[in-house]
Amino acid sequence: MAEPLDPEDRLDRLLVRRVLDTGEAQAFEQLLRRHQGLVRAQLRRLLHGDAAQADELAQEVFLRLWRKLDQYRGEARFATWLFRLAYTVFLESRRKSQLPLEEDADLEGAAGADLGPSPALRLDLQQALERLPRPERQALMHCAELGLSHEEAAQVMGLPLGTLKSHVQRGKQRLRSWLQDWKETTP
């Protein structure tokens, strides 16, 4: 069960209840307006900045939210549950689109690889994040960029808490290592 509710989550839950009890479309619209910005940002980041595809998926996320809102049981923050829904839609779209082999390798296989620094990441730490193996990048994205706790990020990604923490830790180690290389090679 969730911790004592923060005001934002309390408002979300009230809006959910209004939608379910009265079918009030305005309440759903408030939910939509409150959360569309971060859900679209999450999807853009997952899709490496592809805004058009991210918005297409975001539309699917909120249509699915409309259909499945009564499946929200209040066991997690509403925002966490919604991020989880968005992440699920993202994973489904990847499966459908049958991405090229290197993308799949990036998804599953690169966790143990040492990709090493590139010239690009010497210029921009954001690009260093982008170069992380996908599980580590996505774990760090949900924890650091979306501000979720480890527990919430694990829920969103459907991972055991220990696995999520390992991804975060390995991602940080890799970033530190690359930054150390950068420091040593920079005059």
Add this chain to the structure above:
Amino acid sequence: MSELNHETLGPSDPDDEAALDAWLAQAGLDPVPDDGFSAALMQSLPDPGRYRRRSKAPLWGAGLGGGLLVWQLAGTGLLPQALAGGAAGLLTPALGVVLACVLGLSAGVSGWVWAEREG
């Protein structure tokens, strides 16, 4: 956050866990401006009255199904026999048939409500 570059990590101390955490904390995602996204999506919602109707669906389903059941069984004489068996505390064939019908009806209504929920 693309403006965040190495300079924001501070005095280039990548071994410093706190510095990396501070940088990651600054890397929070900016919400995407709405720019008509919500309005367009509200226009495309499949059925704005969906939840209101759905909340009454089980009642309508149970009422309709129950009426049909009683209508079907009334002419067969099963219902009085089942009631008599039930009153005597015996699982008579008639009571078994009625119970099977009730269970079947419940399963059917549940399936219908579930299908509605899945949209």
